[in-house]
Amino acid sequence: MSRLKRIGDWFGQRLQIGDTVLETAEHRVPRQSASWWYVFGSAALTIFILQVFTGIMLALIYVPSAAEAWNSLQYLNHDVTLGWFLRAVHGWGSNFMVAVVLIHMCQVFLFGAYKFPRELTWIVGIFLLLMTLGMAFTGQVMRFDQDAYWGLGIGASILGRTPLIGGPAVHLLLGGPIIAGDTLSRFFALHVFVIPGLLIGFVSLHLLMVLKLGINEWPMPGRLVRRATYVQEYHELTRKDGMPFVPDAVWKDMFFASAVIFSVLACAFFFGPYGPSGVPDPTIIQTVPKPDFFFQWLYAMLALLPPEIETPLILIGPVAGIGFLILLPFLSNEGEKSWKRRPVAVVTLLLIAVALGTFTELATFSPWSPVMDGWSGDPVPVQYLNGRSPLERQGSLVFQVKQCRNCHSIGGTGGKRGPDLDRVANNMTHDQLVRQVIQGGGNMPAYGKNLTPAEVTALVSFLETLHPANQPAARDAAKVVVMQQEQNAAPANPR
Amino acid sequence: MSPEPAKAADEKPDLSRRDVFAKIGLLLNGIAVTILAVPVVGYLVSPILRGSGGQYKRWVSLGELEEFPEGQTRLAKYINPISNKWDGDTDKIPCWVRRVAGEKFQVFAINCAHLGCPVRWFAQSGLFMCPCHGGVYYADGSRASGPPPRGLFEYQYKVENGQLLIEAGELPTLSTTASLAKGSGGCQG
Numbered sequence: 001m002s003r004l005k006r007i008g009d010w011f012g013q014r015l016q017i018g019d020t021v022l023e024t025a026e027h028r029v030p031r032q033s034a035s036w037w038y039v040f041g042s043a044a045l046t047i048f049i050l051q052v053f054t055g056i057m058l059a060l061i062y063v064p065s066a067a068e069a070w071n072s073l074q075y076l077n078h079d080v081t082l083g084w085f086l087r088a089v090h091g092w093g094s095n096f097m098v099a100v101v102l103i104h105m106c107q108v109f110l111f112g113a114y115k116f117p118r119e120l121t122w123i124v125g126i127f128l129l130l131m132t133l134g135m136a137f138t139g140q141v142m143r144f145d146q147d148a149y150w151g152l153g154i155g156a157s158i159l160g161r162t163p164l165i166g167g168p169a170v171h172l173l174l175g176g177p178i179i180a181g182d183t184l185s186r187f188f189a190l191h192v193f194v195i196p197g198l199l200i201g202f203v204s205l206h207l208l209m210v211l212k213l214g215i216n217e218w219p220m221p222g223r224l225v226r227r228a229t230y231v232q233e234y235h236e237l238t239r240k241d242g243m244p245f246v247p248d249a250v251w252k253d254m255f256f257a258s259a260v261i262f263s264v265l266a267c268a269f270f271f272g273p274y275g276p277s278g279v280p281d282p283t284i285i286q287t288v289p290k291p292d293f294f295f296q297w298l299y300a301m302l303a304l305l306p307p308e309i310e311t312p313l314i315l316i317g318p319v320a321g322i323g324f325l326i327l328l329p330f331l332s333n334e335g336e337k338s339w340k341r342r343p344v345a346v347v348t349l350l351l352i353a354v355a356l357g358t359f360t361e362l363a364t365f366s367p368w369s370p371v372m373d374g375w376s377g378d379p380v381p382v383q384y385l386n387g388r389s390p391l392e393r394q395g396s397l398v399f400q401v402k403q404c405r406n407c408h409s410i411g412g413t414g415g416k417r418g419p420d421l422d423r424v425a426n427n428m429t430h431d432q433l434v435r436q437v438i439q440g441g442g443n444m445p446a447y448g449k450n451l452t453p454a455e456v457t458a459l460v461s462f463l464e465t466l467h468p469a470n471q472p473a474a475r476d477a478a479k480v481v482v483m484q485q486e487q488n489a490a491p492a493n494p495r
Numbered sequence: 496m497s498p499e500p501a502k503a504a505d506e507k508p509d510l511s512r513r514d515v516f517a518k519i520g521l522l523l524n525g526i527a528v529t530i531l532a533v534p535v536v537g538y539l540v541s542p543i544l545r546g547s548g549g550q551y552k553r554w555v556s557l558g559e560l561e562e563f564p565e566g567q568t569r570l571a572k573y574i575n576p577i578s579n580k581w582d583g584d585t586d587k588i589p590c591w592v593r594r595v596a597g598e599k600f601q602v603f604a605i606n607c608a609h610l611g612c613p614v615r616w617f618a619q620s621g622l623f624m625c626p627c628h629g630g631v632y633y634a635d636g637s638r639a640s641g642p643p644p645r646g647l648f649e650y651q652y653k654v655e656n657g658q659l660l661i662e663a664g665e666l667p668t669l670s671t672t673a674s675l676a677k678g679s680g681g682c683q684g
Binding site for chain 2 (some may be wrong): 004065066067068070149150152156157158159160161162163166167168170171172174175176177178179180181182183228279281282283285286287288290294299302305307310311368369370372375385401402403404406417440443444445446447449450
């Protein structure tokens with residue numbers, strides 16, 4: 001007997017887990033489930049382990065104090081050997097974890113894996129998703145910079161919309177009256193102890209159920225789930241057409257997990273750590289707060305929802321959504337698993353994906369936000385000033401100075417909050433322009449109080465020049481007729 | 496653990512005695528947990544209790560009246576009345592002071608009534624604009640356009656010994672505005 005084997009036996013005799021481990025590793029899985037489609041769960045677990053590991057590394061240096069957190073991140077980025085890289089791995093790992101968890105969920109949904117008897121595995125998975133998002137949000141708070149500060153403000157404002165308990169809820173969230181030291185400390189506890197602890201527990205439960213119930217079989221169109229016969233059929237399948245997880249199936253999981261880790265490392269190396277952006281000093285108001293990637297769809301939705309339904313929607317929407325996900329396995333418990341025979345499921349998933357993708361895309365250039373320095377940063381294009389009268393040029397000055405450019409772009413630069421004005425004269429007559437400027441409307445403030453009549457005249461005469469050379473400006477046909485009639489009635493009138 | 500002697504029927508009273516002890520053990524732990532829960536819950540909800548009934552609010556000075564010229568809107572800063580040493584810069588709170596005329600002021604919270612982002616004042620067009628979701632307010636704080644459900648939050652103010660004081664202390668949201676004055680509010684369409 002070799003020495004190695006003797007040492008192994010010594011531990012085996014005392015630990016008494018050898019058989020269990022072997023049994024678990026070699027449990028039989030359906031041959032077709034040993035597929036490249038079934039690798040996302042183990043990849044999510046791998047990234048989670050990476051996050052725990054890098055998180056502990058960062059905690060060696062990080063100071064969870066509102067006064068010092070930002071400085072300790074700078075110290076990590078610039079002074080601690082390879083601190084920047086560990087921050088980058090943790091930051092990119094977070095992005096990958098959310099992405100892989102979402103992909104895992106979509107795959108499980110499309111393959112009908114939430115049906116009998118795996119309802120609870122799915123529900124625990126929903127909690128794991130929520131905790132993953134919770135880690136992403138609290139992690140953004142750990143990077144205690146301007147975005148984190150104002151992001152907390154947004155969280156508090158959403159909570160503050162809750163009827164009756166809004167006020168106490170805000171104080172509980174912030175740990176006091178304002179976003180300050182106590183806020184960071186409690187988010188630190190959530191990010192480092194509470195949520196990871198829960199995650200470890202729920203991941204274990206999730207895994208245990210996967211092992212006990214067996215991995216979902218490859219869905220075959222026409223092979224229906226029936227509660228009475230499913231378990232027996234599944235065991236039949238793994239016996240007849242199955243193989244041991246280790247070593248026959250596990251290699252794909254390992255290949256994919258390492259590919260994900262390589263990707264995280266590559267992103268960390270080439271793109272570096274996230275921020276921190278500016279110091280979390282609320283008196284620096286020259287800031288444009290933006291959430292991290294995976295919350296940008298929410299950022300877009302909050303800008304685009306009509307104000308009247310915003311509060312009910314942001315309070316009831318998440319509850320309803322999560323409630324639906326939890327109820328899903330009970331609403332559709334038996335029957336067809338294959339996506340090929342579940343068109344509603346496929347279309348729903350596609351719609352949600354396209355919607356979230358569109359909102360995220362919109363958030364990258366946020367057309368709803370005024371460009372705060374549009375008026376002072378972007379010159380009026382030369383072609384809009386060439387050959388113009390002094391009054392029209394004066395109008396272009398009014399256009400700039402009154403910050404119209406913050407919301408309206410001309411010549412391709414400026415805000416996108418309001419319509420582009422390059423062809424505004426094609427669409428609106430003189431009178432309509434005057435009315436719109438003075439009274440506002442259609443989501444534009446009224447400028448009547450802030451413009452003198454002379455400024456309005458100049459501004460509108462400038463706006464009337466904004467049309468392509470070959471397309472004349474809009475005219476009020478009725479007005480022309482009336483003017484002509486007046487002219488005919490009184491030929492002496494110079495107009 | 497000692498091995499149980501294999502006796503059956505005549506051990507019954509003994510078993511029920513253990514049963515009672517197990518129940519008493521459970522009860523004792525239940526009492527212990529309940530007693531423990533009181534301070535834990537009290538500790539956890541202390542941010543709510545400390546702030547109930549506007550206790551977070553204090554009168555703070557924004558400085559001399561001369562710092563705020565009539566007819567202008569200026570950024571002012573104060574240290575939050577409730578703060579800790581380890582708050583760093585986060586206890587410095589900005590606000591917008593509009594001196595309407597004489598001793599008539601309007602003091603607006605920096606936080607947009609939509610979702611709390613910092614609004615910026617543009618004197619030329621007389622508007623507050625929010626960089627996040629595009630909320631816009633008029634000079635008097637009333638809502639001009641965009642997603643905010645009301646006008647800017649306003650602080651109560653008073654003038655004492657040539658100083659402008661406001662009652663401040665809480666991050667204003669739609670439900671923590673209790674002692675903030677009702678803003679000019681609403682859509683003035």
